[in-house]
Amino acid sequence: MTLRSLPLRPMFQDRLQAQLVPALQAAFKDLFGHDLDAKAIGFQSTRPEFEGDVTINVFPFLKISGKGPEQTAQAIGEHVQANLLIVARFNVVKGFLNLVVADSYWLGFSQEAGEKDILAFPANGKKVMVEYSSPNTNKPLHLGHMRNIFLGHSVSRILQSVGHEVIRAQVINDRGIHICKSMVAWQKFGKGETPESSGLKGDKLVGKYYVEFDKVYKREIEGLVAAGKTKEQAEKEAPILLEAQAMLLNWEANDADVRALWAKMNGWVYDGFNATYTRMGVEFDKLYYESQTYVLGKNDVLEGLKKGVFYEKDGAVWVDNTAEGLDEKVLLRRDGTSVYMTQDIGTAIKRFEEYPGLSKLIYTVGNEQDYHFKVLFIILRKLGFEWARELFHLSYGMVDLPTGKMKSREGTVVDADELIEEVVNEARASGEQLSKLDEFSAEEKTALFEMIGLAAVKYYLLKVDPKKRMLFDPAASIDLQGHTGPFIQYTYARIKSLLRKADAELSVVSSQLSGSAGQLRTDNSALLPEERAIIKLLHHFPAVLNEAAIKLEPSTLANHAYELVKAYNTFYQTVPVLKEDDAAKRGFRLALSAAVAAVTKKAMWCLGIEVPERM
């Protein structure tokens, strides 16, 4: 799987580079008679220990200039400074040309950032489907689902932010042997228990019987082994398993009783899932039920067989991917029934039929299925579907616990509802100690702690590169300090408080905000380092959002949001805002604060995280 087909906005040039590139090209033309390719210029931000904002490394250009690094950098620097007003001065260190961008440029940008949404991208008319969550209906959602759900949800919002129309899709694996196991166990041992009678959430109740099934199954295996069967035989012949298998056959034969039980228990599960989704703040536009799609694909495979894309062996239909470095794979069993792959072929085709303009389909699925999707995409390409190149497996790493891998059989899974409850309680525990929340009503507090707790878990799961396997440390995940979601929320609330106070005390903020940057623009030493740092991070944000959209990496955005609020906190703690006497400076700092708040809110929205007005 490559990102080859992913770039949705291939090159992102920020507004500063848009001015620097032509100036540099002109310099190369004038100085060395060379037409410089824009892509050859490597911009980097200047390291803090040197003066400057943008650094250009001239080593790659020595052949063009025919001079040493210092002379080359010096010559380019002089030319650019002379011809581009926004370059105030420059310095050369070894082969590095450090350009100092004039305050006037930063002030101009700040003004823009205060007045409009710098993260707004125009709609591009492209339609993208993002599939995520995809639970089985036999047990509750757990930590593994949480990484999936938050990742998929965030990616869908990021794509939406850069101008796509996004369809959020959930596949619900509502049929199969797993749900039959829960059904059999409930029938045998449930005594008519319901969510109402037990007080259990529907998904928890059904999950309870799935566990119950497994217990009985294991006991039966032990009994059979004691009676002289081999383990393998016992695993196949345990009566309760045979019952579940029989039930699956009855389900497929449309047996009315089985279907009714199935509908009832799935209904409980959906109520449970929906409660969890609502609390998580995630949503879906389109639901695909496996019970309705599992028959798909068979005809497509048969057609492929006719076309010679597939072949027959031992009565089964195969695909040969050895040329692609993969293996051969069965698509239809000897008895003519489908495998999982067949179904995925069919549903992909169906989705592109349903959404004719669909330009991309993203599957948010764990990396243990890397091979499966590789094969799926190759097959669809072989079947001749143009859109097959627009399929993407958003593959993410497993979530490990400090105790090792999560295993449902060993009861080491972290339940989603319980985890959320825990982290919300933690937010409450630390929040209640702060006197500043005294004026909050009970309802306001509850809403706030909910918001903070969810931010903690979501941010914890999203700040790590999705491709990488990550460790879930329960203690760290409920942390509200440092590199966390609540820290970002706190900074936002801090700014909002400042702005409220400004409004009340000055009552002229809005008129001061716009124009104040303009007033400062004539003074070239107006900007403090703390202000400059914030402005540069704001300036970089659209490129970061774009990158997050191209790479489908919320972590990029999460980390940049953290850097921004960190820089803001430093500013806040060292530079007076309301206490500044100079009205222009005060207005400028307020506008800058407002811009940080707006960008932070948008970035957090892209992560699926809400921010409070006070905390």
Next chain:
RNA sequence: GGUCCCGUAGCUCAGUUGGAUAGAGCAUCAGCCUUCUAAGCUGACGGUCCUUGGUUCGACUCCAAGCGGGAUCGCCA
């Protein structure tokens, strides 16, 4: 065994297309609230970027081999 992914501070993670003295958070230690929200800020401590070769002006980054960890390779889903 084949294929794929990963290895950066005590722990968890960043690190742009190869660039200057590799950065954060947590933990530990030391400071900062009669002053705009201390869920904050400042500083200290902390590194064989798994190892060895190679490519080059330059490698945490690219290539090869090795070591360590994981995933996957079913007429399962």
